[in-house]
Amino acid sequence: MTSEPILEVRDLVKHFPLTQGILFKRQIGAVKAVDGVSFGLAAGETLGIVGESGCGKSTVARMLVNLERPTAGEIRYKGEDITQMSGRALKAVRRNIQMVFQDPYTSLNPRMTVGDIIGEPFDIHPEVAPKGDRRRMVQDLLDVVGLNPEYINRxxxxxxxxQRQRIGIARGLALRPEIIVADEPVSALDVSVQAQVVNLMERLQNEFDLSYVFIAHDLSIVRHISDRVGVMYLGRIIEIGTDVQIYDHPTHPYTQALLSAVPVPDPEAREGRERIILTGEVPSPAHPPSGCRFRTRCWKAQERCALEVPLLAVPAVFRGTDGPAEHDSACHFAEERQIVPTTSAPGEGDGEGLGDGAGDESRDGDGERESDGGAGDADAGEQGPDPDKEM
Amino acid sequence: MxxxxxxxxxxxxxxxxxxxxxxxxxxxxxxxxxxxxxxxxxxxxxxxxxxxxxxxxxxxxxxxxxxxxxxxxxxxxxxxxxxxxxxxxxxxxxxxxxxxxxxxxxxxxxxxxxxxxxxxxxxxxxxxxxxxxxxxxxxxxxxxxxxxxxxxxxxxxxxxxxxxxxxxxxxxxxxxxxxxxxxxxxxxxxxxxxxxxxxxxxxxxxxxxxxxxxxxxxxxxDKIAVMYAGRIVETAPVHDIYKAPAHPYTRGLLDSIPRLDQKGRDLYAIKGLPPNLTRIPPGCAFNPRCPRAQDICRTDVPPLFEVDENRRSACFFWRETLDDV
Structure with a gap:
């Protein structure tokens, strides 16, 4: 991440107005779908964004490719804010940021042939491919995504x-973009086919030097493909870091709950595994809770959480620790807690010898933290009501 | 029952x-x-x-x-x-x-x-x-x-x-x-x-x-029945199947789950696509996608072989699949 980011998002906001009345509409509120999201994307990097439905991850994706105009905030592509662009300049940028959609059944026009679908971007950006070359270029693209070039008229x-998702990917590649925003590209596919498409996307990334924003709710696939991962909840990123930081050393309670809720395909783990079962459901983005938006479901919530919005920054407790817990997390009472058993990856993980079980939760013996001034504050929260544990 | x-x-x-x-x-x-x-x-x-x-x-x-x-x-x-x-x-x-x-x-x-x-x-x-x-x-x-x-x-x-x-x-x-x-x-x-x-x-x-x-x-x-193209290809108690699958299809499914140590490498992917149910291939329905397929798989439908008391596998080569960990 030392290199200059190719894409930088600052305080991105999208509010959808809620109106009342048919003839004389007046605004009575807003659905705060995205409410202050910032991240960077380095060239050649894959940023995964995870979160549950309604957290705003798809709205972020749509704003990145300019299908949706942000209410506020900046999206900087190579330093230039694309939200302020229009006309020719915008068109040139959009060529470089393409999207792959979730549903391969509804995102392809049923009345167009595959050749027309993949070739349509060339109609909008004719400078990329002279008319005579288009058929050949489409066939090349079909070949690149592993489809028979003879299928061009189907x-x-x-x-x-x-196969349809491959067509969608070929269309996304047609203009040789630098960034591909993929919104749940494999979730509509069968398990045995998912792996094929994930492999294809990884291969294309190397071949064409692509940067990906990979949005999904399947945490294991996101981990596999991403260099960095951001976790969203109710319109905000609540934790962001490298895949090891997020998956092995999560410090935000929501990330911890999310990781613990994912069913693990290993029956041996079901007895030993600690599970945090959250109560309640995601509040409406039209009326998000004050302060920390997760507090209504959080077992650590204190008065402070209702009053003060936690900022997305390295929590004071971990500042300067140089450990994997030192990453951005928007929680007043952030603490490390191991959720994913590390048994499946010997040799990887925290290297502190604490990887033997998920039951080890408080890690009070960690000297680095005790000596830190802010640690007392964090510990107060952790002795509160324990989350449900499943046997 | x-x-x-x-x-x-x-x-x-x-x-x-x-x-x-x-x-x-x-x-x-x-x-x-x-x-x-x-x-x-x-x-x-x-x-x-x-x-x-x-x-x-x-x-x-x-x-x-x-x-x-x-x-x-x-x-x-x-x-x-x-x-x-x-x-x-x-x-x-x-x-x-x-x-x-x-x-x-x-x-x-x-x-x-x-x-x-x-x-x-x-x-x-x-x-x-x-x-x-x-x-x-x-x-x-x-x-x-x-x-x-x-x-x-x-x-x-x-x-x-x-x-x-x-x-x-x-x-x-x-x-x-x-x-x-x-x-x-x-x-x-x-x-x-x-x-x-x-x-x-x-x-x-x-x-x-x-x-x-x-x-x-x-x-x-408690137990699993794995189905493929209208047939059961494997049944087993849940612990056994995850430890050592006895059918190449089950094995392929388990292998295509991303694991930590596979980061940066290709995921295992079962090649090809599930068959069209109006044209199920002769023999074992999985044979066109199976890494273990032999001539017999293309001609004979494999019965459910008894792996042990509680396990069955519809693969002629269940022994080899089981050993191949």
């Missing part, structure tokens, strides 16, 4: 879900 | 020919037991369930053979009005999409109460009271106030709880849950699965859990 319904 | 399915065959007559959705499936569930039926779309896992429940669309569907023995009685030979009494009362089903499975113009209380009015002959007032009880039992907050709400006024997780309440209403001995949590977010999915497991334990029900999620299976199942 229609989408003649393909399976996985 | 609570339920035994024997050599079930279901076909669909389509314009492209006869699609053999289920080709001789056998499995069984006992009281208090959880059987997970694992498979991808088109594997026949849901069609089997529909045939058991007796809610298959006939036509185009047709049950071409087999038996569904529930408490010692072959349901396929039972008259429809008899089956209607069993359905809902003694065996119930939970569907994936709660919003489209609930009636949008009736209150939740009316739909829950209907179970008691139809099957138990209760009065409306008593049925309403039972509906509130049920909603409390599936931990819906403020059940008394919400009993008169309509389905769209509930969130996805709450709607799925109402589906569960409806299935539980008459304390059936068998529940079939078809992808009950697929439409839900992970944190809500965990809540719903926990609820389902608690109720199952309490009522000592048999549970058939139909899913494509290997994680969910590992979390709750």
């Amino acid at each position: 229609y989408p319904h003649q393909f399976s879900g996985g | 609570l339920l035994e399915v024997r050599e079930l065959q279901v076909e669909f007559h389509t314009r492209d020919g006869v699609a053999k959705a289920v080709n001789g499936v056998s499995y069984s569930v006992d009281a208090g037991e959880t059987l997970a039926v694992l498979g991808e779309s088109g594997s026949g896992k849901s069609v089997t369930a529909q045939a058991i429940m007796g809610i298959l669309d006939v036509p185009p569907g047709r049950i071409a053979g087999g038996e569904v023995v529930f408490k010692g009685r072959d349901l396929l030979k039972t008259k429809e009005d008899e089956r209607r009494k069993i359905r809902g009362a003694d065996m119930a089903m939970i569907f994936q999409d709660a919003l489209s499975s609930l009636n949008p113009v009736l209150t939740v209380g009316a739909q829950l109460g209907e179970m008691f009015i139809v099957h138990r002959g209760m009065s409306r007032k008593d049925a309403r009271a039972r509906a509130v009880e049920l909603m409390e039992r599936v931990r819906i907050p403020a059940a008394k106030e919400r009993v008169n709400d309509y389905p769209h006024q509930f969130s996805g997780g709450m709607r799925q709880r109402i589906m569960i309440a409806m299935a539980m209403a008459l304390e059936p001995s068998l529940i079939i849950a078809d992808e009950p949590t697929t439409a839900l977010d992970v944190t809500v999915q965990a809540q719903v699965m926990e609820l389902l497991a608690d109720l199952q334990r309490e009522l000592n029900m048999g549970l058939i859990l139909i899913t494509h999620d290997l994680g969910v299976v590992a979390d709750v199942a």
Whole structure:
């Protein structure tokens, strides 16, 4: 992440107005779908964004490719704010940021042939491909994504879900973009086909030097493909860091709950595994809770959480510790807690010898933290009501 | 045995020919037991369930053979009005999409109460009271106030709880849950699965859990039946199958889950696509995608070989697959 970010997002906000009345509409509120999201994307990097439905991750994706105009905030592509652009300048930038959609059944026009679908970007950006070359270029693209180039005259319904997603990817690649925003690209696919598409995307990234923003709710696939991961909750990023930091050393309670809720395909783990079962459901983004938005479901919530919005920064407790817990986390009472058993990856992980079980939760013996001034504050919260544990 | 399915065959007559959705499936569930039926779309896992429940669309569907023995009685030979009494009362089903499975113009209380009015002959007032009880039992907050709400006024997780309440209403001995949590977010999915497991334990029900999620299976199942192209390719107790699968398809599914130590490398992917059910390949249906396929796999349909007392595998090379860890 030392290199200059190719894409930088600052305080991005998207509010959808809620109106009342048919003839004379007046605004009575707003759905705060995205409410202050910032991140950077380095060239060649994959940033994963995870979160549950309604957290705003798809709205972020749509704003990145300019399908949705932000209410406020900046999206800087190579230093220039694309939210302020229009006309030719915008068109040039959009060529470089392309999208792959979730549903390969509805994102391809059923009345167009595969050749027309993949070739359509060339109609909008004719400078990329002279007319005579287009057919050949489309066939090359089909070949690149692992489809038979002879299928160019077929229609989408003649393909399976996985093949359609390949067509969607080929269309995204057509203009040789630098950034691809993929919104749940594999979640509509069968397990055995998902792996094929994930492999394809990784191969294309190396081949064409792509940067990915990879949005998904499947945490294991996001971990596999991402260099860095951001976790979203109710319109905000609440924790962001490298894949090891987020998955092995999460410090935000929501990330911890999310990781613990994912069913692990290992029956041996079901007895030993600690599970945090959250109570309640995600509040409405039209009326988000004050202060920390997660506090209504959080077992650590204190008065402070209702009054003060926690900022996305390295928590004071971990500042200067140089450990994997030192990453941005928007929690007043951030603390490390191991959720994913490290048994499946011997040799990887925290290297402190604490990786033997998920039951080790408080890690009070950690000297670095005790000596820190802010640690007392953090410990007060942790002795509160324990989350449910499943046997 | 609570339920035994024997050599079930279901076909669909389509314009492209006869699609053999289920080709001789056998499995069984006992009281208090959880059987997970694992498979991808088109594997026949849901069609089997529909045939058991007796809610298959006939036509185009047709049950071409087999038996569904529930408490010692072959349901396929039972008259429809008899089956209607069993359905809902003694065996119930939970569907994936709660919003489209609930009636949008009736209150939740009316739909829950209907179970008691139809099957138990209760009065409306008593049925309403039972509906509130049920909603409390599936931990819906403020059940008394919400009993008169309509389905769209509930969130996805709450709607799925109402589906569960409806299935539980008459304390059936068998529940079939078809992808009950697929439409839900992970944190809500965990809540719903926990609820389902608690109720199952309490009522000592048999549970058939139909899913494509290997994680969910590992979390709750006692035994697994893996389906592919309308056949069971492997059955085993849950611990055995994850430790050492005895069929190359199961092995492929397990290997395609991203693991920590695979970061930066290619995921294992089963090559190719599942077959079209109107043109299932001869021999073993998996042979065009199988890394182990030999000549015999292309000509002979593999029977379910006995791996050990509790395990079966429909692969000629199950021994080799088992050893290949």
